[in-house]
Each structure stands twice: as C-alpha cells, then as structure tokens.
Amino acid sequence: MWRIAMNSLPQRPADSWSPLYFLASLGAGGLAVTFFMFLMFWVPHPGRPVPVFEDILGAFRNGGLPLKAAILVAVIGIAVFAVVNIRLLVWNLAQLSAFRRTEAHARLMTSNGETQLLAMPLALAMAVNAGFILGLVFVPGLWGVVEYLFPLALVAFALIGVIAFRRIGAFLSRVLSEGGVFDVTANNSFAQLLPAFALAMVAVGMSAPAAMSTLPLTVGVSMILSVALGTFAGLYTLVAAIVAFGSMLRHGTARESAPTLMIVVPILTVLGIMMMRQEHGLHTTFAAHGGIADTLLLTTMILAVQSVFLMLGLLVLRRQNYAATYLRGEENSPGAYALVCPGVAFSVMVQFWINKGLVGAGLIAKFGIAYWALSALAVASQVAMIALMILLHRRHFARRMPRDAVPAQ
Template structure:
C-alpha cells in the first residue's frame, strides 16, 4: 500500500515520530554488534569487526550477524522513507490555514519532533556508515568535526523553535495550563537531549583534544537545558494531571521520560569516556554501574506508572488494537526502544564491567531474554502503528491530529 498523501490540515508533526522510531530500531539492532562483536581499540564495532567475527565460522556469529545487518538495513530504509514523507506533508501543512493557530497553541511544541528526528538521522547515519562502509572509520577524525557542525545546525533549529514557543508563552501568556494534562511538552526536552547525545559522540570518539572538547561543551550545554526545562515541564505536567485528570489520548507521553533518560545516560557515559581518553580522568566501573542503575530505576518507575494509567483508561485497546487513530500513539515506540538500548548498556557496562556477570555466560544470556522479548514486542507495535497511521486507507481519518497539549 502507498503512503497517505495531502493530509494538509489533518497532518500532525507527531508523525515524525514514525521516522524517529525506525531510526531508534536501527540503533537497537546495532547493539548486538556493539556489545557482542569484538572491536578492540575502537569505541564501536565497524565493518571490519563484524566481518572478522563472521569469518571465524562460529555458528552464533553466522546466525546473529546476518539478522542484525538485515534489521539495520530494513529500519534504515523505513527511517529515510518516512522522513521524506513527513517533510513533504509538513511543507503542505505549513502552507495551510490551520498552521498559524497550531503554532500559537500548546500543540506548537510538536514542531520539536522535527529536529529530534533529524538528530536521530545523524546518529543513525553514523552507525550505518560505520557498519556497512569499509574503511570509513579511518576518516573518523574528519567526520566527527563535520558531525559537530551538523548537530550545531540542528541544535540551532531546535533552540529557535523552542525559544519562540517559550517566549510567546511567557510574553503573551497563551499557554493553556489546564490542557497541559500530560507530558507532551517533554517532547521539546527529548529533542534537546538527542542533539546533546550527538555532540557527546565526538567527545568520546575523537582523540583530538579540540574536537573532544567542543563535543563535551556542546553536550554539556544541551544536557543543562534538558535538566532545567525537563524539571519545569515535568512539574507542570503532573500539576495539571493531578488537577484535571490525564488527557487519555496523550497518556503515552508518560513514558517519554524513558527515552530522555536513555539518551542522557548514553551522553553522560560518552562524556566520561572522553575525559578518560583525552584529559587523563579515570572512571571506575562502579561509577558507571551506579549511574546506569539509577537511571534504569527511574525508567522503571515511569514505566510502571505509565502502564498502569494506560491500562486504566483502555489506551491500548482503543489506539493500538482498536479502530481509533492518533499520531500520539507513535510515542509508544521510543520508550520500548530506549529501554532495550539502556538494558544493553546496563548488562555490558554495568554488570559485566563490574564482574557481577561474566561475558557470554549463561546468566548473561538469561538477562538478554526479556530484553529481546521487549525488542520484538516494540517492533511489532511499531509496524502496526505505521500501517495504521501512514499507509493509504480511503475510509480512515486520523482523529485528534493536534493531540499534544
């Protein structure tokens, strides 16, 4: 089936989350190469590493590597395809009469989904390039400064959208706190965090001090914004929900803290590695264990609260399995993907790094069972929502396009 066309007034920038989710799925597939394929002397597994592992003839690598590579290619295609579709439809929406009113409402924050997705494109593109392009890593010290420029441009775009929204809200007071009964406003924080983690890659991977320092400074700036505005928007959202009850259509936003913490955790991890590689700092495995455990504990709390509320209001039966359509349902994808990625870091850097669990031991693979289950479950939900919201259906209409309040 073809993708839907000419949505115009019924379009929502939240549909960019379809592309974002596919990009995240690509990263989650790469985690198997990252942590199970040897890549001594490099911070990530590249083309040469998986090829060498596959050539050893070990049956596990013979099975795993082709599946992972195929998964990365499939999700990369979906990411790019849905990104192009969204850009085309967004341009039509921007020319519509509904756009001005949309930007001035609470829903205007949905525009932050655009730089969020573009930052994911940069992060995913780097992974795909390292995985499939022979010899690309040898150019890393040239590519990382270019990536800093790219993230700088995306970051400027994100800050411009965010500052315009905040200035208009604070100067004109148009922000409707009564309708802010969800965590939809945290989308802006997620976007800033994704830019920050992009900067942190250069901080960790470059062995040129200047490049690493610029990456560290850029990541610090955006993570500072994440902490400040994340706290503000979290309090405002829960204040409104406690007073007015949760907006049933936007209950998936209760899980948005999960991907924010994953991105923040990876960024902080990278920044510590950058300090270790380039500035003489020493990072104890116990410190990484404490950081990752704390972040996963917070994720678990929000995961349980969000699930309980969504079950109570019948969200899954209505917007996932049922007939109702909402672009906001795409917000279900990123938390699952983010939990999978964080679990990979926790198992390998948290438990294996502190020698609590042995690498490739029975306990190691048992720990991966729920992770793989969640990964598959999230992929199935993603494919269902992509089919439901993006593919052509002449008899369907997306309800509640302006769902973030």
Template sequence: MLIRNLNAAYNPLFFLAALGAGGLAVSFFIYPMFLVSHPDTPIPTFNHLWPILAGPVSWQSVLLGLDLLAVLFFAYLHFRLLFWNIREYRLFRQTPAYDKLRDSNAEISLMAIPLTLAMSINTMFVLGGLFVPNLWSVVEYLFPLALTGFLAIGVYALKILTTYFARTLTNGNVDFSANNSLAPMIAIFALAMISVGLAAPAAMSGNRAMITIGLLASLFFLTIAALLAIIKLVHGFQAMMAKGINEPASPSLWLIIPILTLMGITWIRLSHGLQHGFDVPIDHTGLLMLGAVILSAQILFGLIGHAVMNRLGYFTHYSKGEKGNAGTFSLICPGVAFFVFGMFFIHVGLVQNGLIEHSSWAHYLVMIPFVLVQAKTIEVMLRIKRNILHAEPAMQASPAQG
C-alpha cells in the first residue's frame, strides 16, 4: 500500500516515480519495435503481433508474450503512481510548504509534472499500438489529439518555467555556488520529452500539414531545451567544481543521459518526417555518427556520475538505505534512456548501415549490455519504490534547486 496524506512532506519530484514506471513500459515496447517485422507501419501494432502470439508456440511467441506482460505491468504502475501523485500534490498545494516552494529555487521541481504527463501520453500511445486491433486504420484521427495534448503540456511547462525565470531574474538571490548540482536540468528534461512527443506525428503521419506542425512545434521545444541545457551545464559544473556536489542531488549528473536520448530520438523522428513530407532522403551514415556521439557522451556522464555517487556512498545510503527521498527516483530515467537509445543506435546506426546483420549472433550480442542495464534499472525501481513509498521514510529536503 502506498503511503498517503504526506501533505507538507510531499515533494513534486515524487512524480519521477510515475515517470520511471512509464519509461520502463516504453522500454519493453522497444523490443517489438526493432525485432518484429512491421513493413507497412512505422511501429509494430497488434495486427503484427497477434499472428505470432496465436501461432505455434515458439521461443519468439513466448518472449513476445512476456514482453507484453511487462508493458502492461509497468503501464499499470505508471498510472497508479500518477494518480497517487496527483492526489498528494493537491493536498500539498493546501499547505504553507507549497507557497514556500513557489518562492524558492526548488520551484523548478514543478517541471516534473509536465514531464510525467508527457510520458503518460507516450504510454497510452504504446498501449494503443500494441493492444488495440486495427488502430493504425484510424491513426490519422489520433495524431491531432496527441499533438494537442503535447502542446497543452508544453504550454503548462512554459508557464512554470517563465514564472520561475520571472521571479529569479527580477528578484535575484539565485546563488549558483550554493546550488551545486544539475538538478534544475529537470526542466530541460521536460522540454525534451515534449519535443520528442511532438516529433511523433511528424515522423509517422502521412498528412503533410500534420508533419509540418509537428516538426515546427518539436523544433521549438528542442531549441529551448538545447539553449537552457548549455546554460545550466556551464553554471552547474562551475558550482560543483567550486564547492563539490550537493550529495542528495548527485544523481542529477545522470540527467543528461535521458535528455540526450530524447534529443537524439527527436532528431531521428524529424529526419523521417522530412523524408515523408518533403522527400528529403535520410542520411543513415549521419544518424550513425549522431548516435555514436550521443552514446559516447552518455557513457562519459554515466561513468562520472557512478564514480561520484559511489564515492559519496549514495547507492548505500539513498538507493538501498534509509536516506532515500523523492529525488532518488531520478536514478530510474538514466537507465531506461541508456537502454532505449542503445537500441536505437544498434538498429538505426549499425543494422540499417549494414554493419551487422539483423537477427545474427552479433546483433544479439551487442544488445546484451543494454539489456543488462534495463534489468538493473527494473531492480532499482522496484526496490526504491518499496523503500520510499511503502513505508514512512525520513522525508528529506528536495534536491531540486535552481
């Protein structure tokens, strides 16, 4: 049973628990995306999967069945945690702690809300594609709804962000040397999530107007995310180098991993949109190079973040111990993102350029490191959910600072 009525002890970063569960649901969608043939649609649908499930029992049908069960489980967990968060957040808004948060640098933690809501749309899209027969026959009617949903979330995110900047830029009092982490990257994470969602209709629609709207809207949020990421990385690392990282916020070093994944997938989707809508050929070699650059940066930040958190004892005291708090759930997204982009790199970069053959031993071999990261992420997700949300934890201050 999830803890209830946290009131002033609630933190908006608890939305990251729902985000992580939704991300895991989407990560299991990636297997049929790249391993099940779907030549007539951009993504695998129920119509592609049902013949495998209803046919003779084989290792493929068994693994596909288990994969779909995993999608359902984590999708259920996502919506359960989402509704729990909405309820607790409404109670939190009635406390003085909410007003204090809105007048502090921790106000940026509210960006976890639009971030999670954008993941909810992605999760619903995955569920519809995998479990609703003949969905693709009406998908052109669904794309405007998805586009409207992501734009509404984008407006909500911009409202939070502009309010934050209006207060801090007029009042000042933002001490970067005291906010020694990359925790405010949660805002860039949210913008990148909205951007990748808006890029989906651009990549998959057959309507040129829909492609254009999705492409331009996606580029709008992608541009903002990229500009703010540069600013925050410079200030964040300067503060951390000067004073050392804020221990509870040390997982923020890994936030660049999901941000890079979302930006990379956005660019891949926009490339497909340009091909479908404007007859611009896809440069698969260029996507290979882009994927290699992004994956290299993710590995670098992964190694640095792991070394720092290991030195601070974060895994012992927060991930496994009694100090776990809302910000601890930020450990989930980097693992999900590294797996997802790894699969994109393998299939968009290596397979489509003919460097490895699909379904060969080399194909499955290069997938192993990413599958292991996914498995470890699931173990961490279930453990910290049990430790933090199923018992009265010692609630600590939010690591999200501006």
C-alpha cells in the first residue's frame, strides 16, 4: 500500500511534482509522533523525561494486556510511518533536484509560490525529529550516549535552519526590493505561513536538549537557539497572517489553498512543545520553578486558538466543497496533504493538555474514566489522519490506467 514507485506510469498525479509533496513526508513523520505519545504518557520512565528502549521493553514484559497492546500498536505505528516519512523525503529530494532544471522552477521563483520551497527544510526537520524517536524506541543503551548526540542534533537543526533562512531571505529580498512582484490578490490564503512553520519545526527540534540534557552548557545553547527561532517563527506567523487575512476578506479564500487556513494549528503545537521543553530545562538545570498550573494554562490557550482555526478552516472547506473536489472527485492537489498536519498537531496537543495539563494540575486522575474519555478524542483525530494519508497516497501515488486503455482479456 505504501510502496512508492520511482519510475511509474505518467498517469499518477505525483508525476506532476510540486514542492508541496514534501508535506506528505511531513504528515507521515507527524503520525509517527502521534504513536510515540502512547509511549510518552502511558509507559513509566522514572528518572528520564522520555521513555527509551529499556523502559518500553520492561513495560511490555511486566504490564497488563492493555498496556502490551498499546505498546505493540505504538511500536509498529512508529516503525511504519517513520519508514514512510524517510521514503517520501528521499523521493521528494530526488524530484526537487530534477525540478530545479525545469522552466516550472524558474516560474516558481518569480511568483508568490516561491515559499513552497520552504516545505523542504520543514520536512527535513521533521525527519530529524522522527529519527530521534526511532533511536529512543529501538536502540538499546542510547540514553548512555545521548549527551554526545545532543550537540550533533543541534548542528543538524542549525544547518536546516540555515537552509530555511536562506530561502526566506531570498524571497523577502526579492519582494521587498522589487516593487510589484508580490501578487497581493493571490495571497488569499495562509500559504505564506509555510516559512513560519518551517522555522517553528526547527525551533522545537532545537529545544529537545533543553528538556533532556543534564549539561548546563547544552541546555543553555539549546534554549537560546530555540527561543530565537521560536520568536522568529511567531513574528513571521503574525505578520503573514495579518497580510493574508486582509486579502481573503477582499477576494475570498483560494479554493485549492483553503487547507492552509488550519496551518496555525501545527505551528502552535510545535511552539507549545518548544515552550514546555524550555520550561522543563529551566526547572531541572537552572532551578527556575514555574507554577503548577502554568502548563495547564498554556495548553488550554493553545487548544482554544487551535479550535477556532480548525472550525474556521472546516467551515470554509465545506462551503467550497473541497472534499468533493480534491478528495473524492476527479481533481487532485498536492496541497491536500496540508490537511494531515492540523489533525496530527491537534491529536498531539490534546495528549499534552491531558497528561501535562489536567493530570499535572490534579484535575483528573491518570488512567481514570475522564482520562480515557478525553484521550479518545486524541486517538480519533489520529485515526482520521491515518485514513486521510492512505486516501491521499492512493490518489496521488497509485499507478493509473489511461482512460482509453483496454483491460487485458
């Protein structure tokens, strides 16, 4: 089902490649993260901020049948979607290399769509995050050498950040120095928030050592870099959203780009996780103690804003018959993969809200009735996004017989 043929028939929509296909890799990586949430919050990991191979194996050996089933589902889900994430990333990088030699690339570089190329560093940053999860789950003894890996991870994210900043700089220098080259009438979506999403993904990756390292220097560098990038991401989001919203009010939302109305959801999730990681580092390394309800307030506010954009996006998509056109109809759009990220991000943030917010503040009991009732919401969103990924993969990557072909007798 997930096999991607590199030399396939030209009838596949994916053969007409777009940088937005990097969002397919991003979505697969995000789904791997949703399965890691099972392990993060349901597997005991005393003395460590995250579960590792030894914690997972011990819980599987000694836990009850429900926990064993959850671990098995999580491990398989992480493995499957991490592989899909990597395969799609490699495929996209190969397609990008060929795309750069085409006239379509030259046209893209002189249009608003130039920022679509930020989907590449966005997918790269997600792949690094997914790779770290793979190491935690499947590599025995990793925690014993993890302090040596954190500087390497920071370097990797820094390099991805450089790629993102170079692309953003090239775009902004062009549109701000050459008057009239940015088409304001075509800015009637949140597509221009993609650079902010890329910066936010790099920032959340850079914040991981702040929560996990025990070395003050590593924690400090991680915190400084992630705060800086997170600030840039937040500022870019605010400016781009205000500019785009005015265009949408005047011209309506571009139908094919309508899913971008919900891009605020994943941006807020990754920035929220970044802030929680930074707070943990401040507490464990620098003895800066926050209030017991700080995380509850943060996650609740994030979920409230996310809910607004989810409802707004879904209302517009329904009004424009987006699903009937691009999910069930004859037309295909690589931008449809942007629908996966909000559902994945919402599922992840609900898990943090429940476990770090509600349980952390003592409002509900862990593994009680209320706990599982709310967790079902996160799982339902996760399952829906898995189904959507399968649907999109079949539509965009499945080999198709030409319309005038005659089936073999």
